[in-house]
Amino acid sequence: MYADRGIALLAHEDQWARCAHDRTVLLAGGGIGLDWQSIAVSSPWDDKCGSCTPLKKEKPALAAGLAFDRWCRAWRTRPLDGSLEVTTSSDAPAADCPGGLRHPTGVAVDALDRLYVAESAGHAVMVADLWSGRVLHRVPVSGRPIDVVSPAAATGREAGIGSGSGAGAYVLTRSPHRVLRIDGAGACTRNEKLRRPCGHPQLRPARVALLSDRPVVLWSGDGTAVIADLLGEELLEEPGATDIEGTTAGRLVVALGPGDVIRRFSEEGGALIEDEPLAAEDYDGGAVTIDATGRVVYTTRGGHRTTQGPKTRHVRQGSVTTYRLDSGTYRTRWGRIFVDACLPTGTGLTIRALSTDEDEVYDPRPPTPPARGTRAVRDPDQTPPLPPADAFDDSDVQPVVRRGHTVALAAADPTVTGPEWTTYETGVAAPPGRYLWLQLELTGTERTSPRVRALRIEQPGHALLNALPRMFSSLDEQADFLHGYLTPAEGMLHDLDTAAAERRMLVDPRTTPDEFLPWLASFAGIALDLRWPEEARRALLVEVYPLYARRGTQAALERMLRLYLGRDARIVERWRLRGLGGGILGFEPDGGLDSPTVAGTTRRAGMLGHFTIGGALPGADSYEKLAHRFTVLIPGCLTDEQREVVGDLVRAQKPSHTLGDVCELGSGMPVGRLRLGLTAYVAPPLRRATGTIGRARLGGGTVVGTPAVASRVGETRLGGVRVG
Template sequence: MTMTTLPAGLTGSLSRLSEPDQWLRCHHNGTSLLDDGHGFELAWTVPSEANDDNPPAAPAGLAIDRWGRAYRSEPALGKVVVLPHAVLEPPADGTAHPGALERPRGLAIDQAQRLYVAEPGRARVLVVDLWSQRLLRAVPTPGSSGGVVRRPVDVATADFGVLALLDGPPSLVAIRGRRGPIPAGILTPPPGAGGLRPSRLVCHPTAGVLVLWTSPEGPEAVICTPEGRRPLSVPGATDLEVNDRQILVVAVGPGRPLLAWRDDSGSWIGIEPQAAPGYDGAALGVDLDGGVVYTIAGGMARMAGSAAVYQSSGRLLTYRLDSGRYRAQWGRVFIDACIPPGTALRLAAVTTDVDEVIDSLPPRAPDHESRSVPYAELTPPLPPAELIRDVSDETTQPLYHRTAGRERPWEQIPSDDGYETYEAPVNAPPGRYLWLVIDLDGSAKASPRVREVRVEKSGHRLATQLPRGWSRDESDAAFLQRFLAPSEGMLRDLDARAEQRSYLLDPLTAPVEALDWLAGFLGMVLDRRWPLSSRRELVAQVYDLYRLRGTRAALEQILTLYLRRDVAIVENWRLRGLGGSVLGPPTTGPRPPFIASAGRAVEPLGSFSVGGPLPGANDVLGDDDAIAHRFTVILPTPVDRDERAVLTSIIEAQKPAHTRADVCEFGAGMRIGRFRTGLTSFVAVDSGWVPEIAGQVFLGANGIVGVPDRAAQIENTAIGRVRIG
């Protein structure tokens, strides 16, 4: 038996419309959903004409490393240049390439910062180590022998290596640094794609590997998986990329905007195109912030916002909302919307007490939407056509901007939220059922956007407290209902805030502007340099910290709250008598603390001692200033100058006045040449990890430091295979 549920927003004191499933069930006329589906706007189209008369550049590659350096391949020049240096023009006579490469094309950089260059002219893939700035290897493509040439036309980052796209016959191979090429499958052309050849590929987080098939003779182009599934026809497509929001961005030539699609449970949903002024048609890439960049003459640029052309007007009709009782007087409507200058949003309402809806409007999906509505038969009825014909510009009403914010008490609104809350009363006769009519007016470059709609299921009852004769007539009662609505709304908001004023006393829910006020009741002055979440946690735990004030535990806890990482404090007196060990030349820093002459100072490897004898009863302390009333704060992560200033102020305010403190940072881990270990280094019993190989040298071959292993035996200890512990 299949379990089904009704759409959300039909129960409780408010009817709420906010989810994509709800907007899909509404009737759309000239509207489309937002990119994420949580809201709607005016329908849009893609500009058909190009804004650049320059000839398209040859297909190239674009990649950005972790240091922000951008690499662009220049097929005509036979080289890979580093942007933003000017791109050189080819020789006037066109007889020779200045570079040593032959038509380099696709570029990709893996997680190990290795640059892969697809060189179809020589049927190979070059691997360059960007750390050492040297060529690691030149990988000939498999099968390029015996008269069969399989040329790499593009590469895409996949895990710690890349996938290379080969043409003739179409296939994929995997390359990872010094490993590979490893065959990764034969490509299946999309259905009915005769004459198309693979030209680009990209790895999508949810859709997997996507291949662009283009035609040398015409604009036909199809994007699909290596197995030929999920075809997406994009005429004129030349390149594709995926940004950090998992949006598939497709280029369709120079001077044209970049098209975009969102993967929604196996369906490609078209979203607003993005402007790309100056795009030369060579390549797309992804920058360090996860946004798509594109090549221009002499460099690269980022997308310049939406390029959509909006309709001038549109209308959305909601499905039927149920108050649960007949002759109900609906309350206020709250709309979270973004209304740019030159655009408008208007509202109308239709009510009825009739349970059966006759001649309801047929469902109409939003523009650019290919998804089907699940369990469409459960959608409440759409409004009758007869009632909607009575809605005109005279019956719609404008919205009031709530300068005090949303009606929800003490709700925290992010500072970068571009949506405001607007309010209007339900201007309709009493009735159990309600339909909303939302009209949008805009321009070719701007559209109002609606994210959420909330409707109070019951209006105010102030008219019942006035003399009966004032509301005996229906027209008089309707006037009083509208006249008293603003005052009653203000009183209702104040009552809601008073009812939920306990939120002000909870540091985890108190508004940001009230957090300092709340801390003042506890005798605290908060440091605005702390992250907001850390300040809230500090106020929540202040009474427990007061009981431990001046102790190591309190200081450790406060520092941990600020850094959001565990911090350790070591008191120097606990290290008395421990000399320690040093492998290598003598250190130039201060000697480790020990007890007079009971221990020996550390020496280089070859004649060194670990620790020393414990002090006797008559031993005299030596080097007392380095031990007594001193402690060291050990940080598990490096800190910048501002964070160190905050840490210093915390330590000075919380430590006992007679003590002194040092701060020690662990940094990013041990370094062996260019190879970093730290988070992947283990000090304990071996957990089955394969030893990492640097060249042909094993790091830590069978060495165990920490909990003893059952195989550890003293008689088996040998140089080269040492077990300690």
């Protein structure tokens, strides 16, 4: 919202559903478009020889099954042949098909790479392991198993690999009509009785799919088909449906008979919103599925194919009339209209506007639902009134103009993002009034349709008329013309002023858009590493100037590592570790200096038990060996990318005359790099149980000994020393 004006927004699907529609539809994902009709496609059962009698082909008694595994191999059942065939790509491993199947129908693959095949005549479900290529179980079921579906296929294979979320399968049976849930071990974990859809006593269950988070069943018979949940609540009636497939994201595809299209739906707000149907050339009526990439795949006589895109014929013109918009102030001059739309070549969009100050609407237009995508409207009696039936006959038609990219932070920014969406702009060509109606006229071709996602209308418009002499706006006609004439120029200046007023957001790393971060980093003369997480890049830019003022110091490098890793890293200069290498027994051969003892006595250490603390021999030049060298100690383990980024960061930020390496501490003490108080700590925290020899497991969380001061070496006897 601008500081001096508000925005009336029309974007939600509930808002579009309350409008009056004329040959328009509600689209899946939101928005409106032109209505369409399906176009028939070729069928393998059509007359190919040109005779009067079509070729007769024997169709399967029961529908077939189709499923894909992680190697993109297609598994398809042949019910009449009693066989299971697999189609592999050139880079996929070979696979053997299990034999001895008794009328196989449905097939599915779960997240643990187990193959499930419903044997209708065998009253069992075969479970095979795809890794070993052997049959694990033949699970007997009561009734005839008709279809099987796995949660892995509905969720997406990548989401279920290596986890149990997509393991197991749902099995649909007849006589009795039930849905079973079995796991890979052959155990039945769920057994629910199906309820027949009300008013359809002749239907029988034919297919099962997973839609959102629940199983749905296709009931068919006598040319009628109904999709319902397990409780019998009808979701969709689709005559001639042969198969269904769904996803946990709410996507549903319905395959019709041979020679017809494959319909698509999305579950939004508890309703199924239809998208344009897809062409399915040579579909044999067997099975349809959705592969791991989201493509719709169906069976043919020679194998399987993917759909060929939408197969529709759009109407060429339609309109949507909004309900009454209220500015809250009488004599309001409405401003600009911003439209988020997709207008392909050959399509168009125009807008008519109607305003009034009358509170009552006489003879309003009756509400007309969309041709497709109708959904339940909450509290329909609360919908503002529609305009009179013939109200827009005398209204001026305003074409929309593509909006430039002159501003990034104005309120006119699109509410939806994506390469296919563009913001268009026009003005409200209507006299002052508190209330406003808009009528959107959509035009297209048979193959393409415009799509509109959101409307935003300024309320009120600009106030430049108040800055001009009153003589220019004394008459309403003159004021209306001058207001519309100045709207485009004022809008551009207003957007620039708004962006300038909010420019502090662009130069603040915490609020600037992600695409502006490299531009902001150029002020400091640095190039951001895109391997860093976005939050880490923003945190670096917040502290970049004080960090680079201390560049090359230990504190600056540790802070940069903290920003990237999200945990503390410590830098240890090796010269600080001189003298901690170990003990030297006795004196040097030349008799040298007295060596201090652990016991703190002044005796000369010439006997075992009195040793010198220190790891470097007297006379050794440890400065030459340890100066200008350091080690970066990082708790935990790093990924390959993190290891590469940390290495590049250390090399770029350390002083050029120094040498450094990175040590990952992992989850335990690194053998060979153990530094007391640096990489590991001796003695546990208080109140931890003390382990007893013979009753404690090494590495099990106990400590040998007690946390007390150790005895002096040389002044105690063996067996009397407490370790710890």
